[in-house]
Amino acid sequence: MVRLLTGIRRRLKRMFDRIRNERMKQNVLQAIPFWIGSLLTGLVAVAYAIMFSYAEKGAEWMMHKASWSLFIATPVCFLFAWWLVKKYAPFARGSGIPQVIAAIELSTPKDEKKINRLLNLKVIWVKIVSSLVMAFGGGVVGREGPTIQIAGSIFRTINQWLPAWWPKISRRNMIMTGAAAGLAAAFNTPLGGLVFAVEELTRTHISYFRTALFTGVILAGLTAQALLGPYLYLGYPDVSHLSGWIFAGVLLTALIAGLGGSALCRVILRVMNIVGRWKVTKKIIYIIACALAIALISFVWGSSMVGSGKEIMTQTLFTNNKHVEWYVPFLRMLGSLLSFTTGGAGGVFAPALAAGASVGSVLSGWLHCTPADANILILAGMVAFLTGVTRTPFTSAILVLEMTDRHNVIFHLMLAGMVAYLVSMLVDKRSFYDHLKHRFIHEAGLEPALQPQPETPPANPSSATSTNKPDNH
Template sequence: MEAIKKRTIYHDIFHWKDFRLKVFVEGSIIGLLAGIVTVMFRYSLEAAGTLRGQIYGYLKTGGMIPIVAWFIVLILIGVIVGLIVRRDPMARGSGIPEVEGILAGQLKMKWPSVIVSKFVGGVLAIGAGLSLGREGPSIQLGAAVGQGFSRLLGRRRMEEKYLITSGASAGLAAAFNAPLAGAIFALEEVHKTFSPAILMSAVAASLTSDFVTEWVFGMKPIFAFPALAVLPFRYYGYLIGLGVITGLFGVLFNRTLVKTLNTYDAISFLPRSLLPVLPLLAGGLLGLVLPQTLGGGHELINSLARIHFSLMMLIVLVVVKFAFTMISYGSGVPGGIFLPLLVVGALTGDIYGHLIVAYFSANPQYVTNFIVLAMAAYFAAIVKAPITGSILITEMTGSFQHLLALIAVSMTAYIVTDVLNSKPIYEELLERVLTKKGKRNPSLGAEGKSPAGGKQVITEVAVCLGSQLEGKRIKDVSWPAHSLIVSIRRGDEEIIPNGNTRILAGDNMYTLVDEARLGEVKAVFRHLAGEPDA
């Protein structure tokens, strides 16, 4: 049986065009399924948000008894969400670090449990008003759908990775009506490398998922900025200042989030399952005095284009939204940080726009531009995926005329975070998860101990320009143990390597490894090939 599996793996590699077509078709199916699940999740959140608004509207005039009753409901929701997370720890938080850990062979996921837990827990937590986004849960839900499709049809580990990636891309596309961002996210953030097979399957999944979303919610961008003028070149000098500020704030966001998680871990006066009660009670108070800060913040971003908030009000909103996001995410409830960080970025851009209008006599009509640009820059600073951020904001605003300014400000923010040695937030969060599970050292294998071998899988690594492998022959490289290079893809050319085969930049190398050693071997290969750490 093992010999048959190996022959099938080799068949996929040596018939690469057929395999790419296969994952393209399967990606389309997964996109359809993940799109349906994500649309249901998104629809449930919108319904919960509408109900929440009605409840707080009534509480302001209903007297003390309804307020006390509502806070009791919030406590019950906190207990339920805490029990859900306790039962399935993979449902905690955003879900994006967990997906990356699964694809790296460092974590395992039970897809039926994740779909139910993430869906129910996310609707309860975000619907009740916590400052969390739908995108992280949507990505994990899509990834779980991809894994479920793979497991039900008996797909191999190599193929399953593509299908999980397809589902994750479909989840992001459906969450934000952003099919291009969904595909780029798979390359830039999830895999941190370019692969034609990943691109084909991710694009197929994102497009079909977006089709489902637009069929249900309509063909319109998420954010409504109808009068967004093109920023003149004479204003591009202001982009440097905005990029520096958002870069610094991005570093603050990442470090504060990690410290908040550590603070929650140190709490001893409450059981872990009751921690969600704390942010929900805080959200209840905010709902009575500052309801704009509740939920992901989609409505708040749209209101910035319609309502002229005072500078003091904007400062209050950004401080409260920042703090409430930390408190919400730190508790470990299901929910993402994409949308809340975009809100903080938008408020920062609005403040920046007010200041340059007041002190540098800038035209007030371009304040909205700085709101949009700051969202992309803040995303680039926190997630450290500037291309994904630029494409995402472009699709979410429905305007491709601002791509140059978006990339310019995003790269400025990215450079600032690089100078300050700030890690991508999802990489830091994954490290925390692995550390808690005793798996931080990739040499310890999938179960935290040195494995003796087992099921073999294929891993793909791209050779980067200027890496240690570029220009060398196979026999001149010290390869990691328990690995076998079985194929090199050079464009459409298939190369069966031998000791004298020379490696070139742009090659995609396929290596057969023990699944239990996947994290260890892949980390070594990424280092040799010049890829960023996963």
């Protein structure tokens, strides 16, 4: 294998050495790693999405055909998902977004080997298998966060495999582009991927790597669309003929959903702190108890209370059954708490959207809304709850906008995101991902090496490379 790779690298070098225009040669060589990473991200994201769908269908089949089996299957699945992560890739647990953010912050030469614990090939397969097992067991988890860590690992690995003669490419920019491409491919939301990179991942000026970022998101999204078609994650809900008072309903929904999202994260973090101090035997008992609780919720209240929650979103948005019972948001939040704290792999993006949709649905029933008004409250709840978790109001609004293609309500969604952001700050000044990022940095023993690195813009602001920044190799 090593000999084969060496031979390929030599042939590539001879081929590119024939290019006489040095500037064109450098630009092409700089772009190729991003192209390859984006194509691979799109392919892996599609395959992962298909497998995740089958895993959820398997769980749904058990719930409908032999619901009693969940009391056996769910504990076994949760334990296996936890063991797989603990045994082979401890930093593959949970969502994956905090690991990517930590890797971006730590993209310096002296942290090179330590970052490999957060993003590597082993993380990819452990993340996929563990989250699929969680989904098959009825866990309230999503695939979007895991897709972001998977994509970051793909781009990171490609960057490591570049030969010594290749133009140096910023590791930080490779990881950020991979994460944005992963989100775009997972949700089929290219604008959401771009905004997510700027609002959550970089928090720097986009001109430093805009060409690479746009290219990565576009190629990953096109690859996913080429295989799955130009689909919408949800569809086209009716939001026409809205009432004049609906902004008041949006404000109320955003207030409650934003507080709910941030409060849920606060509870999850506290439970994780407690469970993290336990010995293995006590942790196993806790995992089994959580799994049995998930099985009981499914057995009593049905399949819509577990899983990623897409069923609730589609039911409330696209059927006449728009108003769920008051306890549904609490069950969805409880399911996320029980699933996320067990230590397996799985994201919170989709479960957060489902919990927010249920909040909007409950309020629309209490306010006796028309179908169109109910839909806007459901969408506002999705944006607000996700904002409460991530503290990224614009990313949340753009994601929901692209999932539904309802551009006429963009101001309603942005209002919901901003209100949720403000009220969530009352619960906790830092986001869920920020807390988890510092947790992973602490567990990896990276604090001593963590020093703020100044970002020096390259000579060409649209370039993805930098020859004078400290995070290059």
